[in-house]
Amino acid sequence: MHQEHSDTAHFEEAAVQFIPVAPDRLILKFSGNWVAGGNLPDDDEALQDLVRTKPPPRIAFATEDLGSWDSGFLVFLARIVDLCNGSGTPVDLSGLPEGVRKLLDLASPDKQRTGVTREKSSPGFLVRVADATLDLFHGFQEMLAFIGDATLSFLKLLRGKAEFRRSDLSQALQETGAQALPIVSLISLLVGMILAFVAAIQLKLFGVQIYVADVVGIGVVRVMGAIMTGIIMAGRTGAAFAAQLGMMQVNEEIDALESLGIPPMDFLVLPRMLALMLMMPMLCIYSDLMGILGGMIVGVGMLDLGVAEYYYQTLKAVTLTYFWIGLFHSFVFGILVALAGCLRGLQCERNAAAVGFAATSAVVTGIVSIVVATAVITLLCQVLGI
Amino acid sequence: MSTPKPDPGNERETVIEVRNLEISYGSFVLLRDLNFQIRRGDIFIIMGGSGCGKSTLMKQMIGLKRPAGGKVLYGDVSFWDVEPSRQEQLKRRFGILFQSGALWSSMTLAENVALPLEQYTDLTPAQIRELVSFKLALVGLGGFEDFYPSELSGGMKKRAGLARAMALDPDFLFFDEPSAGLDPISARLLDDLIIELSESLDTTVVVVTHDLASIFAIGTHSIFLDPEEKTMTAAGNPKQILAESGNEKVVRFLTRGKGRKQE
DSSP: OOOOOOSSSOSSOOOOEEEETTTEEEEEEEEEEEESSSOOOOHHHHHHHHHHHSOOOEEEEEEEEEEEHHHHHHHHHHHHHHHHHHHOOOEGGGGGGGHHHHHHHSGGGGOOOOOOOOOOOOOOHHHHHHHHHHHHHHHHHHHHHHHHHHHHHHHHHHHHOOOOOOHHHHHHHHTTGGGGGGHHHHHHHHHHHHHHHHHHHHHHHOOOOGGGGHOOOOOIIIIIIIHHHHHHHIIIIIIHHHHHOOOOOHHTTHHHHTTTTHIOOOOOOOOHHHHHHHHHHHHHHHHHHHHHHHHHHHHHHSSSSOOOHHHHHHHHOOOOOHHHHHHHHHHHHHHHHHHHHHHHHOOOSSSSSEEEEEHHHHHHHHHHHHHHHHHHHHHHHHHTTO | OOOOOTTTTOSOOOOEEEEEEEEETEEEEEEEEEEEEEEEEEEEEOOOOTSSHHHHHHHHHTTTSSSSSEEEEEETTEEGGSSSHHHHHHHHTTTEEEETTOTTTTTTHHHHHHHHHHOOOOOOOOHHHHHHHHHHHHHTTTTEEEEETTSSOOOHHHHHHHHHHHHTTOOOEEEESTTTOOHHHHHHHHHHHHHHHHHHHOOEEEEEEOOHHHHHHHHHEEEETTTTTTEEEEEEHHHHHHHHHHOOOHHHHHHHSSOOOOO
């Protein structure tokens, strides 16, 4: 069973020779540098043959010609030892360098902690479906409980019994208000312009370009302004809330509050929810104005409409009802985004990856709930004939 | 430090009693049949290897996690059987130092210590300021009032956390791994501080730890949790346990795995 594995047996190159010294005794002679990532011989088949020989030979090692070695060598040896143990082949490790012997011993199966390795389980399809359904159900239950708690806290606030720090509220107001203006300006202006462009192409066909003002005005004021601010705030503030609260969960800061008997719902969720409830409608009004401005830029620049003409047409088209509907949208979105952010933040587990997950999930929950709420409100308006 | 007398004839009253407590995660029972008493002025150590449930046990004692079964009694009030308002009252008598300090990161040290006072006392802002400065000085952080937690070292955070835990002059101080993450000298200083505070304030102290130096330096009474046996396998003064316990695992724990003979 003598095998030469590298024909160009250069001393530096890792090689192993199988030298039978007696019918029942085999020496594995290593030479060269056995370094992981180097060109190591791959002797799986030879090794398999080796342990299949009956009766199995005793295996020993010779390492006089071995150059440098690292984990690559250890992994190779561990494979041999594993194979031999599996087939009852006796192995004599005494020919190996002392360091190698010690490391192999540390990694041997009987040195591993027992009773802690988790058994890999692959539950069946039905079990997984049931688990997922239950998870979904529990998630929904938690969400309802959270909304209930938040409502109770809010009622407590109205009765003047909920306590939080005024400075937390003012900071949240600043974060959700003034600091959001630049991005709201940019996006609303562009959305206004895009709406105007799309409408202009169609309306020009009929020679009624002036109605661009109606399309943009009503579209933006009634729903688009609120949706745009809602989605911006879900990405910007909802994620921030989730990350802040998640990090507080990781740091045990929320435990510290609870252990003092201070409800996190009052202390952390209320100021954030209040801030968004107040600032979202304001941002929405601002976004409406920017959207109309965007439409006007296109109308004046591309359709040769007069500024005054466009302005009066908008005034005529946009009624106060549309304005209130838009504002109502944004008020609801404010609550939804704050709830989604805080819920995901407080549900966060205690590790860094979970904080990222909480932020992602806050944005997804926020946007989904905004879209669903829009559908519901639109339907209600339809039914009520507004 | 008074020498402990774990015999039942001890004259000090029992202030905390744990009866048949059970710790489980979902349907998996980690520990059961936990029974022990903590007396006034004790420095009571809950010890055991990593993952043995000692932090969870503490969470159940301080009202953060409802136990799967059993009772936690403060005097003759069973914490988990009374209405929430009574629980809140009890919680006000606890001071808790969390493992990471758990200072509220958006507040300065002064605001951190002041919050419990603002929440639960009718003191004027000036009085609160004075008290806060005093508490911070007690833990050696006088002059650090306006620092934010992120500006402090790990040891300082723990001290500040301790100042906050002591804000309401609690009857019970709970420590979760006080020496974790501290260098040996800071850990020792914190141990000394715990002893001094417990003696001078007559506070009952419960410490969750696996730090041997701390266990022997401060513990007057202790229990050892063994998740393999699913219960506590030793109770008493740590030195006494080391000298007398017949449980090999406890002795190995207390001697860093060497066993008693090689001591």
